[in-house]
Amino acid sequence: MKPVIVVHGGAWAIPDDMAKASVDGVKSAATAGFLAMKRGGSALDAVELAVRALEDNPTFDAGHGAVLNTNGEVELDSIIMDGRTLAAGAVSSVKNIANPVSLARAVMEKTDHIMLTDRGANMFAESVGIPTVPTDALVTECERKEWEKAKKYAVGVKELFNSQWGHDTVGAVARDCSGNVACATSTGGIRNKMVARVGDSPIIGSGGYADNLSGAVSCTGHGESILKVTLARLILFHVEQGKGAPEAIEVSLRYMGDRVQGGGGAIVVSRTGEWAAKFTTERMAWAAVEREVLWYGLNPKEEFKETLTQ
Template identity: 65%
Template sequence: MSAVLVVHGGAWAIPDELAKASVDGVKTAAREGFSVLKRGGSAVDAVEVAVRSLEDNTVFDAGTDGFAQCCEIYLMFQLCLTYFLPQTSHVMLTSQGANLFAESIGISTVPTETLVTEYERREWEKHKNYMTGVIEDFNTQWAHDTVGAVALDSAGNVACATSTGGIRNKMVGRVGDSPVIGCGGYADNLNGAVSCTGHGESILKVTLARLILSKIEQGKSVTEASQMSLQHMGDRVKGAGGAIVVSPSGHWAATFTTERMAWAAVEQDVLWYGLDPHERLKEQLPQ
């Protein structure tokens, strides 16, 4: 079975000054994640490597440069630790419990303030009022969003990973779609893996990731399932966003309803990538 890895750097109105850096970032992450699959590694390990690459790149809103909440420069980390299921019977841990569990299995931590760059501090000062139309912000130059990856490995297993810094100036305590299973991401070996991006509240309301996989289960192609689900989210709750999908047969899609989404995919040593609607460029990877 041919391995596949797809990544996204967030669906929003990416300005021209960030376009090249965004595309370069997703291409790098896709290469790094696919290198794990090429060595026979698991889909879970591949998406972790890819998302770590995106988190360490300050052009994306995840990890370093995560968005600041209202009232103070503060980042809240919520860990969705499905990767560690063999070590606990629970599916999802959050808040202090997640932090304690992460420490118990040796995950290193860093001071929260080190993840907020000077650029993000300045942007927080400019846009302190969250209640000025969050959905509209996804079509302005001020919005960033989530990063994610999906993969199919040579054993036929699929996996997804989704990470975000959230929405700038959100209320303290706000939970977005990324850590919620079936919304920001979902993986099922029978139907595929999905990572979503966009306005979190809208994604939560339609359980976007699970909606996409349910349409694949009904016989739709990965592209049709993504397009139909994103259209439903727009019609039903006026939300915009994007999704990357891979099926157990190796078919994949990168679809979005925002102005732009940086994405990249690798299959059989070919790197595909894009930024604008209908853009699908490719380059051959070195053997």
């Protein structure tokens, strides 16, 4: 089987001055994950590696570059899931971990639980040797300014999401040479969210889901809306009913828009290796690699491809 990986950098109104950096970031992350599988790595390894690259890139709202809550604090959420066994790990409201996706994987592999939150997640990170960083190191000067602006004008979180003041999630899905699928999703949430607010990203079936019998999904968008319709699992339900990957996302996003007036996007790879990246917001930076070809896009109904250079 040929490895396939798809990566997204968040579905929102990405401003022009962030467009190139967003596309370059997802292209680089997808390439890194694909090459890891070409070298024999698993789908699980690939999605973790890709999401770590996005967490390390201050362009995105995950890890470095995370947005701030109403108190001006960073609170990070992440999930990772193995489609071979349905094992999953997640963390929420962690404040000083640069790569929460790796902490989520540690929860999956080294505990009997699926999700740890806040103080307990940090205690576990210390016990397994995952380093912490000063919280200020995760916040960009640009984010400080945008947070002050949002506070000044008292803009609500849903209005922020639907504007260029918003920001969003990152994620990856992959199928490896053995036919195993995996997903990972990571976020700093929505700017100016309430303290301890948790969105869809770390919740199984909402922010992500992976099952070798159907495929893997990572979602992005307005978290409360995604939670209400359990978007990731809904997409895979439609895949299981025989719909192709693009149609499964489109039908599910349309339902979310009609039912709860929520916008967002998703990436999916099916068990057969069919993939898709779709969204209902103004833009979503995404990239995919299969058969040495790198596909990518930013705007609706627009995609580009180039031969992968190693």
